[in-house]
Amino acid sequence: xxxxxxxxxxxxxxxxxxxxxxxxxxxxxxxxxxxxxxxxxxxxxxxxxxxxxxxxxxxxxxxxxxxxxxxxxxxxxxxxxxxxxxxxxxxxxxxxxxxxxxxxxxxxxxxxxxxxxxxxxxxxxxxxxxxxxxxxxxxxxxxxxxxxxxxxxxxxxxxxxxxxxxxxxxxxxxxxxxxxxxxxxxxxxxxxxxxxxxxxxxxxxxxxxxxxxxxxxxxxxxxxxxxxxxxxxxxxxxxxxxxxxxxxxxxxxxxxxxxxx
Amino acid sequence: xxxxxxxxxxxxxxxxxxxxxxxxxxxxxxxxxxxxxxxxxxxxxxxxxxxxxxxxxxxxxxxxxxxxxxxxxxxxxxxxxxxxxxxxxxxxxxxxxxxxxxxxxxxxxxxxxxxxxxxxxxxxxxxxxxxxxxxxxxxxxxxxxxxxxxxxxxxxxxxxxxxxxxxxxxxxxxxxxxxxxxxxxxxxxxxxxxxxxxxxxxxxxxxxxxxxxxxxxxxxxxxxxxxxxxxxxxxxxxxxxxxx
Numbered sequence: 001x002x003x004x005x006x007x008x009x010x011x012x013x014x015x016x017x018x019x020x021x022x023x024x025x026x027x028x029x030x031x032x033x034x035x036x037x038x039x040x041x042x043x044x045x046x047x048x049x050x051x052x053x054x055x056x057x058x059x060x061x062x063x064x065x066x067x068x069x070x071x072x073x074x075x076x077x078x079x080x081x082x083x084x085x086x087x088x089x090x091x092x093x094x095x096x097x098x099x100x101x102x103x104x105x106x107x108x109x110x111x112x113x114x115x116x117x118x119x120x121x122x123x124x125x126x127x128x129x130x131x132x133x134x135x136x137x138x139x140x141x142x143x144x145x146x147x148x149x150x151x152x153x154x155x156x157x158x159x160x161x162x163x164x165x166x167x168x169x170x171x172x173x174x175x176x177x178x179x180x181x182x183x184x185x186x187x188x189x190x191x192x193x194x195x196x197x198x199x200x201x202x203x204x205x206x207x208x209x210x211x212x213x214x215x216x217x218x219x220x221x222x223x224x225x226x227x228x229x230x231x232x233x234x235x236x237x238x239x240x241x242x243x244x245x246x247x248x249x250x251x252x253x254x255x256x257x258x259x260x261x
Numbered sequence: 262x263x264x265x266x267x268x269x270x271x272x273x274x275x276x277x278x279x280x281x282x283x284x285x286x287x288x289x290x291x292x293x294x295x296x297x298x299x300x301x302x303x304x305x306x307x308x309x310x311x312x313x314x315x316x317x318x319x320x321x322x323x324x325x326x327x328x329x330x331x332x333x334x335x336x337x338x339x340x341x342x343x344x345x346x347x348x349x350x351x352x353x354x355x356x357x358x359x360x361x362x363x364x365x366x367x368x369x370x371x372x373x374x375x376x377x378x379x380x381x382x383x384x385x386x387x388x389x390x391x392x393x394x395x396x397x398x399x400x401x402x403x404x405x406x407x408x409x410x411x412x413x414x415x416x417x418x419x420x421x422x423x424x425x426x427x428x429x430x431x432x433x434x435x436x437x438x439x440x441x442x443x444x445x446x447x448x449x450x451x452x453x454x455x456x457x458x459x460x461x462x463x464x465x466x467x468x469x470x471x472x473x474x475x476x477x478x479x480x481x482x483x484x485x486x487x488x489x490x491x492x493x494x495x496x497x498x499x500x501x502x503x504x505x
Contacts, residue, residue: 004279004286011290018293038337040366040378041294043287045435051442052430064326064429068280069287072294075436076378078368080339081398100397178394179369196380198371201394208395238292241468245286248479252282255483256275259490 003068004249010071011242014041017074018235025223026232033116033189034221035079036228044070078181084222086214092149093120093128096219099211101174104137104202105130105190112137114175114200117189119218128157132188140170151215155205174210175200267492271485278482284325285475288466296332296364296437297464299471300325326429327439332363332465334457340398341367341375344462348428349421349454352384353377353438359384361422361448363462364437369398375409379436383419385409390417403458419456422448 021039028034052065086096095118097103102114115130123129128140142149146159155172177183182196193200205213281302291297302325334344343365345351350361360381367383370376375383375390382389392401396411403409407419424431427446431439441448 004283007283007286007290011286011292014290015293038339038366040364041291041297042364042378042437043291043294043297043433043435046433048432051432053443065432066280066325067300067433068283068325069291069300069433069435071287071290078339078366078378080337082338082340083399100399176397178371178373178392180398181368182371195371198373209397209400211397234293237468238289241289241292241472242286244472245289245475248475249282249286252279252479252482255486259486259493 003070005246007069007071008242008245008249010044010073011245012239014072014074015235015239015242019232019239021077022228022232022235026225026228029221029223029225029228031117031189031221032119033084033219034223035081035084035116036221036223037077038080039077040075041072042075044073046070079183079185080222081180082222084220086217087220088216089218090216091119092151092215093122094118094216094218095120095151095172096214096217097174097205097211098214099205099209100180101176101203101205101210102180102191102200103130104173104175105134106137106139107134107190111192113186113190113192114177114183115189115191116219118213130189132190134190136172138170138173140172142169151213153206153212153214155213171204172213173202174205174213175202176209177201267488271489271492274485275482278478278485282475282478282482285471285478288471289468289475292464292466292468294364294437294464295366295461296362297466298330298332298363298433299328299464299466300433301328302326327431327433328465329428330465331462333463334460335463336460338459339366340401340459341369342459342461343367343403343419344457344460345421345454346457346462347451347454348425349423349451350439350448352420352422352448354382354384354389358440360434360438360440361431362438365456366461385417386420387417390419392416401458403456405455405457407456421451421454421456423451423454424448 018039021037025036046067046069049066053061056062105113105115119131120128122142126142126144128136140157145161147162148160150158156168157170158166159169160166177200178198182194183191184194186192203210284300284302288299345363353360353362366378367375369392373392393411400412407421409417430443432442434440
């Protein structure tokens with residue numbers, strides 16, 4: 001009987017984690033470049049009392065066995081890297097990547113991070129930085145006398161000075177990973193490399209697999225409100241039902257304890 | 262004094278009902294587990310059909326069989342989520358031999374190989390399936406028979422197997438996988454199965470059925486307990502008469 005309690009408890013814990021994941025997805029429904037997470041449940045180990053095919057009488061094999069499962073656990077959460085909608089902002093330094101590449105960012109400590117959030121800005125020194133103020137890698141500086149800036153499909157950053165002369169001041173490099181779902185989320189829209197993600201390949205936008213850069217657009221979150229809400233209802237009901245199972249078990253135990261008066 | 266037949270029968274039933282209750286809770290805990298196949302236990306339902314004349318304690322055959330019926334298919338849009346429709350299983354390579362699963366939530370590892378969510382290699386017809394390094398996952402497409410191509414170039418085919426006559430001999434191994442304990446039974450290539458990309462097969466646990474089963478089990482449990490206390494009262498009265 002106690003086993004049933006812990007089995008149902010794993011169900012409740014699992015559904016609780018699902019609600020946590022859904023809540024985070026919903027909270028980030030307007031976060032630029034956010035990728036929704038999906039939780040993967042798997043069944044826990046089984047206690048096998050009798051294996052299928054056990055000889056129950058001479059020459060007769062049991063057609064099936066007797067196994068009890070121990071419940072469920074969340075094996076992993078996977079980031080779903082489907083494309084988000086592109087929103088036209090018209091801002092020349094907003095870029096969206098149509099494809100699988102990431103923008104590379106250097107943190108103040110000198111580590112490389114990766115992001116899909118292309119709302120770039122310039123800092124006091126004219127360098128291109130993310131909203132958090134981290135410099136993009138390789139560093140690109142916009143001259144102070146630039147009258148306008150435009151970013152090309154291949155990541156080339158063009159500036160035009162006040163006299164109308166155009167020049168290329170740098171090219172954005174993109175990185176891509178064998179397993180983007182293996183990247184670790186660092187907050188601030190940043191992701192970092194892990195042994196699971198594999199080592200990044202860097203290259204220019206437009207090349208195979210990196211995707212193209214669209215200036216004047218931002219990639220919105222790929223969270224679908226309706227899908228998340230439907231999942232939320234399912235999770236809530238499943239939680240409730242697992243708690244019912246615990247109550248039913250409790251009732252059964254009470255019946256048993258009433259035998260002895 | 263010989264313990265009465267009723268007490269023996271009741272304790273056997275209670276044992277079986279407790280086990281069945283464990284199975285029901287396990288099914289309910291896995292109502293959101295992708296590719297999960299419910300365990301069935303027909304003990305409570307078989308009680309009504311037992312011939313009381315032939316019923317004797319200790320003969321309750323409690324077998325937990327797996328119900329391999331199709332689960333619902335939900336869309337995720339992830340290029341590496343696969344649902345199987347029909348009879349068949351994916352093969353997962355492990356150091357201890359192959360495991361079989363209906364959970365097609367796959368990823369790629371650092372070597373670009375297709376793996377399951379625990380990082381174990383998913384078997385292709387010709388070894389692991391490797392996605393070319395310069396291919397975006399959104400360019401992967403998979404046909405109904407499990408052939409995978411990346412941007413038009415074939416890169417492999419899932420190994421899909423079936424145990425036409427021996428499916429009920431598969432043993433759940435946890436982590437959404439099954440294994441075949443009988444080394445003499447070899448899987449055959451699955452023919453009646455379709456692979457759907459961007460979908461997951463939901464758990465085939467039906468909440469209502471499990472709840473009905475749960476109520477049935479707890480009521481039968483209660484009834485058995487009642488008959489046990491009635492038996493005790495009766496034998497108590499008998500003792501009182503005999504002992505004065």
